[in-house]
Amino acid sequence: xxxxxxxxxxxxxxxxxxxxxxxxxxxxxxxxxxxxxxxxxxxxxxxxxxxxxxxxxxxxxxxxxxxxxxxxxxxxxxxxxxxxxxxxxxxxxxxxxxxxxxxxxxxxxxxxxxxxxxxxxxxxxxxxxxxxxxxxxxxxxxxxxxxxxxxxxxxxxxxxxxxxxxxxxxxxxxxxxxxxxxxxxxxxxxxxxxxxxxxxxxxxxxxxxxxxxxxxxxxxxxxxxxxxxxxxxxxxxxxxxxxxxxxxxxxxxxxxxxxxxxxxxxxxxxxxxxxxxxxxxxxxxxxxxxxxxxxxxxxxxxxxxxxxxxxxxxxxxxxxxxxxxxxxxxxxxxxxxxxxxxxxxxxxxxxxxxxxxxxxxxxxxxxxxxxxxxxxxxxxxxxxxxxxxxxxxxxxxxxxxx
Amino acid sequence: xxxxxxxxxxxxxxxxxxxxxxxxxxxxxxxxxxxxxxxxxxxxxxxxxxxxxxxxxxxxxxxxxxxxxxxxxxxxxxxxxxxxxxxxxxxxxxxxxxxxxxxxxxxxxxxxxxxxxxxxxxxxxxxxxxxxxxxxxxxxxxxxxxxxxxxxxxxxxxxxxxxxxxxxxxxxxxxxxxxxxxxxxxxxxxxxxxxxxxxxxxxxxxxxxxxxxxxxxxxxxxxxxxxxxxxxxxxxxxxxxxxxxxxxxxxxxxxxxxxxxxxxxxxxxxxxxxxxxxxxxxxxxxxxxxxxxxxxxxxxxxxxxxxxxxxxxxxxxxxxxxxxxxxxxxxxxxxxxxxxxxxxxxxxxxxxxxxxxxxxxxxxxxxxxxxxxxxxxxxxxxxxxxxxxxxxxxxxxxxxxx
Numbered sequence: 001x002x003x004x005x006x007x008x009x010x011x012x013x014x015x016x017x018x019x020x021x022x023x024x025x026x027x028x029x030x031x032x033x034x035x036x037x038x039x040x041x042x043x044x045x046x047x048x049x050x051x052x053x054x055x056x057x058x059x060x061x062x063x064x065x066x067x068x069x070x071x072x073x074x075x076x077x078x079x080x081x082x083x084x085x086x087x088x089x090x091x092x093x094x095x096x097x098x099x100x101x102x103x104x105x106x107x108x109x110x111x112x113x114x115x116x117x118x119x120x121x122x123x124x125x126x127x128x129x130x131x132x133x134x135x136x137x138x139x140x141x142x143x144x145x146x147x148x149x150x151x152x153x154x155x156x157x158x159x160x161x162x163x164x165x166x167x168x169x170x171x172x173x174x175x176x177x178x179x180x181x182x183x184x185x186x187x188x189x190x191x192x193x194x195x196x197x198x199x200x201x202x203x204x205x206x207x208x209x210x211x212x213x214x215x216x217x218x219x220x221x222x223x224x225x226x227x228x229x230x231x232x233x234x235x236x237x238x239x240x241x242x243x244x245x246x247x248x249x250x251x252x253x254x255x256x257x258x259x260x261x262x263x264x265x266x267x268x269x270x271x272x273x274x275x276x277x278x279x280x281x282x283x284x285x286x287x288x289x290x291x292x293x294x295x296x297x298x299x300x301x302x303x304x305x306x307x308x309x310x311x312x313x314x315x316x317x318x319x320x321x322x323x324x325x326x327x328x329x330x331x332x333x334x335x336x337x338x339x340x341x342x343x344x345x346x347x348x349x350x351x352x353x354x355x356x357x358x359x360x361x362x363x364x365x366x367x368x369x370x371x372x373x374x375x376x377x378x379x380x381x382x383x384x385x386x387x388x389x390x391x392x393x394x395x396x397x398x399x400x401x402x
Numbered sequence: 403x404x405x406x407x408x409x410x411x412x413x414x415x416x417x418x419x420x421x422x423x424x425x426x427x428x429x430x431x432x433x434x435x436x437x438x439x440x441x442x443x444x445x446x447x448x449x450x451x452x453x454x455x456x457x458x459x460x461x462x463x464x465x466x467x468x469x470x471x472x473x474x475x476x477x478x479x480x481x482x483x484x485x486x487x488x489x490x491x492x493x494x495x496x497x498x499x500x501x502x503x504x505x506x507x508x509x510x511x512x513x514x515x516x517x518x519x520x521x522x523x524x525x526x527x528x529x530x531x532x533x534x535x536x537x538x539x540x541x542x543x544x545x546x547x548x549x550x551x552x553x554x555x556x557x558x559x560x561x562x563x564x565x566x567x568x569x570x571x572x573x574x575x576x577x578x579x580x581x582x583x584x585x586x587x588x589x590x591x592x593x594x595x596x597x598x599x600x601x602x603x604x605x606x607x608x609x610x611x612x613x614x615x616x617x618x619x620x621x622x623x624x625x626x627x628x629x630x631x632x633x634x635x636x637x638x639x640x641x642x643x644x645x646x647x648x649x650x651x652x653x654x655x656x657x658x659x660x661x662x663x664x665x666x667x668x669x670x671x672x673x674x675x676x677x678x679x680x681x682x683x684x685x686x687x688x689x690x691x692x693x694x695x696x697x698x699x700x701x702x703x704x705x706x707x708x709x710x711x712x713x714x715x716x717x718x719x720x721x722x723x724x725x726x727x728x729x730x731x732x733x734x735x736x737x738x739x740x741x742x743x744x745x746x747x748x749x750x751x752x753x754x755x756x757x758x759x760x761x762x763x764x765x766x767x768x769x770x771x772x773x774x775x776x777x778x779x780x781x782x783x784x785x786x787x788x789x790x791x792x793x794x795x796x797x798x799x800x801x802x803x804x
Contacts (some may be wrong), residue, residue, distance in 0.1 A: 048451050049450050049451055051623070052454035052478050053480075071482070072480070072482055072500075072740050072741065073479070073480020073481070073482050073500050073503065074480075076454050076478060077475070078455075078474070078475020078476075078505070079475070080473070080474055080475050084549075098474075098475050098505065101475065101503050101504070101505065102503070103480070103500070103503065103740070103741075104742070105776075105778075140740075141740035141741075141742070142740060143740075144737070144738050144739065144740045145739065145740035147486075161778055161781060165742060165777075165778075168733070168734070168737035168742060168777075169737050169738070169740060169742070170737060170738045221453070331570070332570070335546070335570035335571050335572060336546050336571070336572045337546065337547065338474050338505070338542075338543035338544060338545075338546045338547035338571060339474065339505075339543075340506070340543070340567060340570060340571070374507075374776075374778070375567075375570075376507075376563050376567075376776070376778040376779070376781075377778070379563060379778075379781070
């Protein structure tokens with residue numbers, strides 16, 4: 001094989017690398033590498049001497065040449081150990097991976113740094129995205145950095161600061177009267193006519209690959225060991241897919257040993273498609289009014305639900321829903337540790353408490369929580385910007401003047 | 403000498419290390435190290451192999467033992483090169499040091515990580531601070547991390563998000579009807595009675611030492627060279643003092659060679675004590691109403707003005723004031739580079755344009771701008787918290803129940 005190619009998560013078919021999201025069988029295209037070749041230079045010693053950046057792991061990122069990299073300083077986020085809480089709970093280890101310290105204030109920066117590097121290598125200059133907020137902000141920033149035009153479509157109740165952030169980065173920004181899948185329908189309807197490349201969740205392989213670097217970093221920060229449990233807030237769930245790929249690659253290359261961490265997907269009550277699928281509960285057709293909060297976890301129809309559930313099962317993990325009240329209490333508890341958490345990050349803390357209470361997480365477990373985004377992004381005040389509110393692609397066309 | 407001690411910036415008197423800010427002669431206590439001893443392990447090769455953190459530079463930080471470190475993941479912030487603008491302006495190099503990617507969203511994290519490590523080593527458990535905002539947020543977070551009690555006093559017009567941040571970190575938070583020096587007067591008046599350790603600007607040597615790591619990092623990121631020009635937003639100005647100390651230490655150890663960068667201090671029109679002192683202009687007695695913005699640059703009486711002016715002269719630097727309109731235009735320009743800048747960071751961009759126009763910065767110069775804080779912190783919306791507004795220490799006492 002080449003340095004890298006694609007393999008289907010479901011039927012295992014292999015094809016050369018391409019900007020494709022889904023196999024015809026419905027499976028997800030994942031990037032597969034020539035790990036023996038990568039292992040020649042992807043060594044603990046060499047990695048330690050490389051500058052702090054997610055690009056230090058470039059052998060396992062699907063880019064053609066290092067000179068194409070579109071970067072704003074992503075990756076190399078801190079892993080903070082909470083020793084006081086380890087004693088109190090108790091736990092064998094408790095860490096927070098501070099993904100909010102990325103550019104654009106969220107882990108989404110990693111995915112768009114890699115995706116836009118690939119897309120830019122392909123000569124595409126116009127990208128579009130439905131998003132709950134953080135992905136849109138990251139796309140907006142990286143598109144400007146790459147000299148691309150970005151079109152982002154956000155639910156109308158997206159926090160004002162995130163909307164303003166997209167505008168500040170120069171993106172064409174639209175508020176959509178609906179949820180993230182309604183925004184997605186607009187992008188799909190308009191993509192041919194507008195010449196948009198849809199960079200939505202799992203539409204192409206680059207974003208998951210960038211998120212994968214969280215897993216490499218975590219292993220390196222833990223001196224090439226893996227924790228027992230990963231607690232991750234799940235919306236589209238591609239962060240979990242990235243971590244799962246990263247750990248498998250490290251195991252295959254012998255850089256870590258032992259079992260995969262048990263993966264826990266956390267969602268907020270009111271929108272729990274992954275939790276429902278994991279526990280084989282019926283999923284409500286509509287979301288209850290006013291619930292859940294407009295965060296990155298509010299994704300009623302995750303395009304890779306089956307793959308995520310299979311990862312949870314493979315790793316002997318679980319899925320759990322927490323309440324808004326638990327999230328608020330967790331924000332306060334993390335604040336008193338000196339850590340400002342987004343609702344998504346706080347949800348992992350809330351999930352942890354539940355799983356300790358139920359006995360699923362044990363006293364010797366080493367646990368890593370992911371604070372995926374910056375707290376301030378979720379300040380709920382109405383933006384003062386007079387942005388148009390649209391319901392359909394027709395609405396978009398009626399107001400957009402290129 | 404010991405591993406480190408204090409030296410007065412004015413009379414050069416030396417004393418053993420202590421938590422002191424000012425010499426009796428009025429000079430500033432600076433930490434002096436046994437550089438020959440430090441150089442045994444502070445080597446390029448060893449530094450490269452240490453984990454990403456400001457603590458990799460520990461030989462030149464005044465801490466007694468590594469196990470005392472109070473950390474939330476500070477330092478190792480990205481240095482982003484803006485190649486498009488280098489061609490456009492032109493410049494020999496243009497970089498933005500993204501200090502907003504620190505914990506608590508500003509460079510202040512570095513100073514409080516080191517200061518609270520020292521203060522904690524001394525057994526002090528109650529700290530107080532007058533601040534324009536970012537320093538208070540950082541103190542609040544690090545105090546909680548260290549198990550200390552923090553009291554922070556902010557001008558009443560401090561942005562709501564920063565006020566909320568301090569409260570979220572568990573600090574006793576007070577809005578003061580006045581400016582930062584009015585808040586400082588309250589801390590000074592109450593410190594004996596309340597048992598507060600005043601950790602305000604240049605009250606102790608730890609904060610400047612932590613900020614110094616920005617300089618070490620910058621040199622390492624530029625492959626152990628120094629830029630020609632540093633543009634830095636100046637309030638209290640201790641960031642500049644830290645950078646100046648860092649570069650002198652690196653030069654003395656032979657880790658870099660050549661001239662010091664020319665240091666530029668940028669302030670906003672309406673509060674320009676450093677610019678006025680540098681140009682020997684009369685300084686207005688009061689601030690014009692509504693001007694300047696409530697940012698970290700609004701410090702009418704910087705306690706180390708003379709030292710800062712002498713640093714600007716020594717480095718053949720300058721001081722410049724920019725307008726609010728220039729700052730807003732700079733925010734937009736940096737946004738289109740994919741960088742979300744605070745007003746302070748945008749002020750450095752505005753200052754750069756001015757100094758290119760005037761011919762002070764030349765086409766071959768390699769320039770570094772410091773984006774000292776997170777853009778979102780300066781969102782001006784009133785906080786919903788019902789915090790007391792005080793005018794005096796008596797007001798504080800009348801409402802504070804310990």
